[in-house]
Amino acid sequence: MLEHCQGLPLAIVVLGAILAMKKTLEEWQTVNDNICAYLGRGMAHGQSYRRVYDVLAMSYYDLPYHLKPCFLHLGNFPEDYEIDTKKLYRMWIAEGIVAASSERTLRQSSLEEEAEYCLNELVQKRMVQVGKVGLKGKIKTCHLHDMIRDVCLEIGKVENFMCVIDLNQINQDEPPPVLNERLRRLAIYVGEEADASLLDSSFEKAPNIRSLLLFPNQECKQEHYGWMRSVCNEFELLRVLDLNGFNIEGSLPKEIGNLIYLKFLSLNQTRVTKVPASIGYLSCLETLDLRVFGVVVMLPNVFWKLRRLKHLYFPSRILSQEVDTKQGYMIKRGEMMRLDGLQYLETLKNIDIDRVEVKGLLGLKNMRRLTASCVSKKGNLDPFLKSLSIKRLSLKSLKIDGSIVSENPMILSSCQPLHSLDIDNKICGSLHFEMFPENLVYIGLWYCNVENDPMPVFEWLPRLKNLSLHICYRGNEMECSAGGFPQLTYLAIDGLFWLHEWKVGPGALAKLESMEIYNSPIRVLPNALPSCVKIVCNPCVKGIEKYNSCLYYKGQFE
Ligand SMILES: *[C@@H]1O[C@H](CO)[C@@H](O)[C@H](O)[C@H]1NC(C)=O
Numbered sequence: 001m002l003e004h005c006q007g008l009p010l011a012i013v014v015l016g017a018i019l020a021m022k023k024t025l026e027e028w029q030t031v032n033d034n035i036c037a038y039l040g041r042g043m044a045h046g047q048s049y050r051r052v053y054d055v056l057a058m059s060y061y062d063l064p065y066h067l068k069p070c071f072l073h074l075g076n077f078p079e080d081y082e083i084d085t086k087k088l089y090r091m092w093i094a095e096g097i098v099a100a101s102s103e104r105t106l107r108q109s110s111l112e113e114e115a116e117y118c119l120n121e122l123v124q125k126r127m128v129q130v131g132k133v134g135l136k137g138k139i140k141t142c143h144l145h146d147m148i149r150d151v152c153l154e155i156g157k158v159e160n161f162m163c164v165i166d167l168n169q170i171n172q173d174e175p176p177p178v179l180n181e182r183l184r185r186l187a188i189y190v191g192e193e194a195d196a197s198l199l200d201s202s203f204e205k206a207p208n209i210r211s212l213l214l215f216p217n218q219e220c221k222q223e224h225y226g227w228m229r230s231v232c233n234e235f236e237l238l239r240v241l242d243l244n245g246f247n248i249e250g251s252l253p254k255e256i257g258n259l260i261y262l263k264f265l266s267l268n269q270t271r272v273t274k275v276p277a278s279i280g281y282l283s284c285l286e287t288l289d290l291r292v293f294g295v296v297v298m299l300p301n302v303f304w305k306l307r308r309l310k311h312l313y314f315p316s317r318i319l320s321q322e323v324d325t326k327q328g329y330m331i332k333r334g335e336m337m338r339l340d341g342l343q344y345l346e347t348l349k350n351i352d353i354d355r356v357e358v359k360g361l362l363g364l365k366n367m368r369r370l371t372a373s374c375v376s377k378k379g380n381l382d383p384f385l386k387s388l389s390i391k392r393l394s395l396k397s398l399k400i401d402g403s404i405v406s407e408n409p410m411i412l413s414s415c416q417p418l419h420s421l422d423i424d425n426k427i428c429g430s431l432h433f434e435m436f437p438e439n440l441v442y443i444g445l446w447y448c449n450v451e452n453d454p455m456p457v458f459e460w461l462p463r464l465k466n467l468s469l470h471i472c473y474r475g476n477e478m479e480c481s482a483g484g485f486p487q488l489t490y491l492a493i494d495g496l497f498w499l500h501e502w503k504v505g506p507g508a509l510a511k512l513e514s515m516e517i518y519n520s521p522i523r524v525l526p527n528a529l530p531s532c533v534k535i536v537c538n539p540c541v542k543g544i545e546k547y548n549s550c551l552y553y554k555g556q557f558e
C-alpha cells in the first residue's frame with residue numbers, strides 16, 4: 001500500500017485512515033483490489049499528482065453514505081478558507097444534509113450534535129483538517145487541504161452536487177459556467193473587479209437552487225443592490241442564503257419575503273441599514289444573522305412571527321460615546337421588540353434590554369446562549385436580572401453603560417450565571433469586590449474612569465481568566481496582592497496614561513500566559529510576573545528584556 005502512495009504524505013495519511021477502520025482480512029482485500037483498480041488509472045496518467053488524486057478519490061467513494069454530502073458541501077468554500085463550524089452545522093441542517101434519521105438522532109441527540117459527529121468522522125478519515133479548537137476540545141474552524149478540495153470540486157461537479165463560480169476568473173475569454181435545472185447549490189466568489197451582472201442572465205436557468213453562498217473578498221467595492229433583487233426573484237426555493245460580507249448597503253429589498261422556504265439567512269458583516277417587514281414571512285427561518293458592520297440597521301418588529309427560529313443574532317452595539325463608529329440596531333420609536341412565543345430559540349445575541357418586551361423574553365424556555373446590552377437607566381435591567389434566576393435562564397454575557405453601575409452599584413452582584421461583562425463609559429464612585437458576581441470569566445472596562453485601583457477589586461474573583469482595562473483608571477499606582485488573580489491567563493492594560501508604578505506580590509498572576517501593555521508609562525515591569533509570560537508592549541517597558549518576545553522591543557531605554 002505504501003508503495004502505491006509513492007512516498008506522498010497526504011496519500012499515505014488518507015489511505016492509512018481508510019485502513020485503520022477496516023478490521024477483517026476481507027475488508028483489507030477489498031481496499032487492495034480497489035486501490036489497484038484506481039491506481040491503475042493513475043499509472044496511465046503517469047503523474048504523481050494523479051496518483052494522489054486517485055487515492056483521495058477512492059477515500060471519497062469509501063465514505064459511508066451519510067458523510068458523502070457533508071464532504072462535498074465543503075467544496076463550496078474557497079481555498080484556504082477557515083470554515084466556522086457552528087455556521088457549517090447550521091447550513092447542513094438547513095439543507096437536510098444532516099437529518100434526524102440516524103440511530104444517534106433517534107437516541108435524542110440534537111441535530112447539531114449529529115452534524116458535529118459527522119465532521120469529526122471526516123476529520124478521523126483525514127478528509128478534513130482542523131483549524132481552531134475550543135477550550136473543551138471542540139472543533140471551531142476547519143478547512144480542506146488544497147488537493148482534497150480539488151477532488152471535492154471535481155466529484156461535486158460530476159455528481160451535479162454544486163457549482164462554484166469564481167467571478168474573478170470570468171471575462172471575455174472565459175464565459176460563466178452554464179447553470180442547469182438540476183443544480184441545487186451555487187457558491188460565488190466575488191472579487192475586487194468582478195462584475196456580478198455577468199451572472200444575472202444565467203440565474204433564470206437554475207430555478208431550483210437551494211443554497212446560495214457568496215464569498216466576497218475584502219476589496220470588493222461594487223454595489224450589489226440590484227443583484228440582490230434578482231436573487232430574491234429567481235431563486236424562490238432557497239433554503240440557505242449566505243451574504244456574509246457582501247457589499248449591499250441601504251435597505252434589503254422587500255422581495256426577500258418571497259424566499260418563504262429560507263431556513264438560514266446571514267447578513268453578517270454587510271452594511272444593510274434597513275430590513276423590511278416582509279422578513280416576517282420567512283416562517284421557516286431557523287438561523288437569522290443580522291450582525292451588520294459599521295452601520296446602524298433599522299429592524300422591523302416582526303421577529304416574533306418567525307416561530308421556528310433557533311438562533312437569532314443582532315448586531316453588537318458599540319456603546320462608547322467616545323468612539324465615532326456607530327453600530328447597532330433600532331426599532332420604531334416607542335415600540336418594544338417582541339420575541340414572545342419563539343419557543344425553539346436557543347441563541348439570542350446582543351439583545352437590548354431597554355428595547356425588548358422583557359416578559360416575552362423571560363418566557364423562552366429553550367434559551368441557552370443569551371447575551372445582552374443595556375445603556376439607559378430606565379430601570380429595566382434590575383427586574384430583568386432578578387427574574388433570570390427565578391426562571392432559571394442563564395445570561396452568558398452582558399454589556400452595560402457605566403451610568404447604570406453608578407446609579408445602582410450592586411445591580412450585578414447576585415447575577416450568578418453571568419460569565420462575561422463589559423462596562424462602558426464613566427462610572428461615578430469607586431468599585432468594590434462585592435459588586436461583581438463570582439462566576440465572571442471575563443471583564444472589560446472601557447473609558448470608565450474608575451477612581452480606585454482596579455486590581456484589588458478583581459483579584460479575588462475565583463474564575464476570572466481575562467481582564468481588559470482600556471482608558472479606565474486615572475491613578476499612578478496599581479498593586480496585585482500575593483496570590484491574587486489565581487486563574488487569570490490574559491491581561492490587557494491600555495491607555496492608563498498616569499500609571500507609573502505597578503507592584504505585583506509573590507505568587508500573584510500565577511497562570512498568566514499573555515499580556516499586552518499599550519500607552520501606559522509604567523516605569524519598570526514587576527519582578528514577580530511568571531517568567532514564561534508572553535508580553536507585548538508599546539512603548540516598551542523596562543524589564544521586557546527578560547521576556548524578549550515583544551514585537552516592539554528595540555533593546556534600548558533611556
Ligand atoms: C462574520 O464575518 C466575519 C468577517 O467576515 C467572520 O470573521 C466571522 O467568522 C463571521 N461569522 C459568522 C458566524 O459567519
Ligand SMILES: *[C@@H]1O[C@H](CO)[C@@H](O)[C@H](O)[C@H]1NC(C)=O
Nearest residue numbers: 442444466467468489490514
Ligand atoms: C480577552 O478579551 C478580549 C476582549 O474581548 C479579547 O479581545 C481577547 O482575545 C481575550 N483574550 C483571551 C486570551 O481570551
